[in-house]
Amino acid sequence: MSRALAHEDVIIRCGRRSGLPLIVAVHSRALGPAVGGCRLRRYDTWQHALADALRLSEAMTYKAAVAGLGFGGGKSVIALDHDTVLTPQLRKSALEDLGELIASFQGSYRTGPDVGTGPEDMVVLRRFSPYAYCAPEEHGGTGDSGGPTATGVLAALRAGARHVFGDASCTGRTVVISGFGSVGSGIAAGLATEGARVVVSDVEASRKEAALASGYGWVEPDRALSAPADILVPAAVGGVLDDVTVPQITARLVVGPANNQLTEERVADVLAERGIVWVPDYVAGAGGIVYTLSRESANHSHEAAQKRVEGIGDTVTRILDLALSTGTTPLRTARRIAERRLASSASQAQAV
Ligand SMILES: NC(=O)c1ccc[n+]([C@@H]2O[C@H](COP(=O)([O-])OP(=O)(O)OC[C@H]3O[C@@H](n4cnc5c(N)ncnc54)[C@H](O)[C@@H]3O)[C@@H](O)[C@H]2O)c1
Incomplete structure (x- = not known):
């Protein structure tokens, strides 16, 4: 056997209504119940879906630990092949299958939207258990988390700007945002308000009109990473930072929400060697x-939850200062912070 299973639970099931492969992977509950979104997408095989669930649930453990949450990491996946047509009925059946599976965890795995699912899908899951977050407000949830994610990225970006440029303000700075979707558009609006020169990019040509109408600049997606910029914000897809793209980056600060931006962990060293400060995606995002957890699990007010999100700026400052003083990368520093928390056992887990 090559390596011990790093995960606490991995359940693979063929949905009894949908016939689709369902996977729930729980990486760790050391700090509390596992939490992580529900992904519905196409894979070459269900084994690829399993690999995705294992990787993503582990990343959730680190994300929650660095953010100071009393939660562990998990992920669920509904795997479609390339031929199956996802009719509304099949989607509903698959979500019902997953809802039943999540209910069997009795709260020790909790979910929310991820790639391919949204707030409305959480309404279906909630028919089986209360452990599906971000349902629309009229169904008792807090809805799409894109806005708070953008707020957190802006806090991370300002902390990064203070570290790199000696000034948290982005007034007059050029910021290129790759991905003008739910989170990217929130980041753009926040930066434009404070006087940054915002340039956006998206593979959806229709987004260009919206960007120009908002007064932003536009760059084609294949030039987004190399476009002249002080700050680059990856807000589209993962796997964008590698040996080919990093040498083309002109920005001195890279900070954004896109998950798994690095193709390999060692790319963090390549970024550092080029003098580019990269804020780990799972910290910024x-x-x-x-x-969501502050509101829906701990019942905090909007204001208290928002304040907690803005605390991501302090976390980023701590990580960047520590990385500088110890001569290592922000990625290794963030990982050490998470590992120290995880090692300090569940008894010290702080409730959100
Ligand atoms: N929504 C959240 O709360 C949240 C939280 C954490 C992380 N994230 C991550 O942040 C990223 C953005 O999330 P979102 O909710 O805004 O997604 P979204 O789907 O609303 O927006 C993503 C945008 O990126 C565009 N895009 C896709 N490929 C692209 C490419 N190669 N170049 C340029 N644009 C491209 C899409 O057309 C879309 O407009 C994703 O990686 C997501 O996993 C989101």
Whole structure:
């Protein structure tokens, strides 16, 4: 056997209504119940879906630990092949299958939207248990987490700007945002308000009109990473930072919500060697989960939850200062902070 299973639970089931492969992976509950979104997408095989669930649930453990949450890491996946047509009925059946599976965890695994699912899908899951967050407000949830995620990225970005440029203000700075979706558009609006020169990019050509109408600049997606910028914000997809793209980056600060931005962990060293400060994605992108759990699990007010999200700025300052003083990368520093918390056992887990 090559390596011990790092996960506490991995359940693979063929949905009895949908016939689709369902996976729930719980990486760790050392700090509390596992939490992580529900992904519904196409994979070459269900084994690829399993690999995705294992990787993503582990990342959730680190995300929650660095954010100071009393939660562990998990993920669920509904795997579609390339031929199956996802009719509304099949979608409903698959969500019902997953709802039943999540209910069997009795709260020790909790979910929310992820790639391919949204707030409305959480309404279906909630028919089986209360452990599906971000349902629309009229169904008792807090809805799409894109806004709080953008707030958290802005806090991380300001902390990063203070570290790199000696000034948290982005007034007059050029910020390129790759991905003008739910989170990217929130970041753009926040930066434009404070006088930054915002340039956005998206593979959806229709987003260009919206960007120009808002007064932003536009760059085609294949040039977004190399476009002249002080700050680069990856807000689209993962796997964008590698040996080919990093040498093309002109920005001195890279900070954004896109999950798994690095193709490999060692790319963090390549960024550091080029003098680029990269804020780990799972630190910068934690605003949504921090807000949602504060509101829906700990019953905090909007204001208190928002304050907690803005605390991501302090976390980023701590990570960047520590990385500088110890001569290592922000990625290794963030990982050490998470590992120290995890090692200090569940008894010290702080409730959100
Ligand atoms: N929504 C959240 O609360 C949240 C939380 C944490 C992390 N994230 C991550 O942040 C990223 C953005 O999330 P979102 O909710 O805004 O998603 P979204 O789907 O609303 O927006 C993503 C946008 O990126 C565009 N895009 C896709 N590929 C692209 C490419 N190669 N170049 C440029 N644009 C491209 C899409 O057309 C879309 O407009 C994702 O990686 C997501 O996993 C989101």
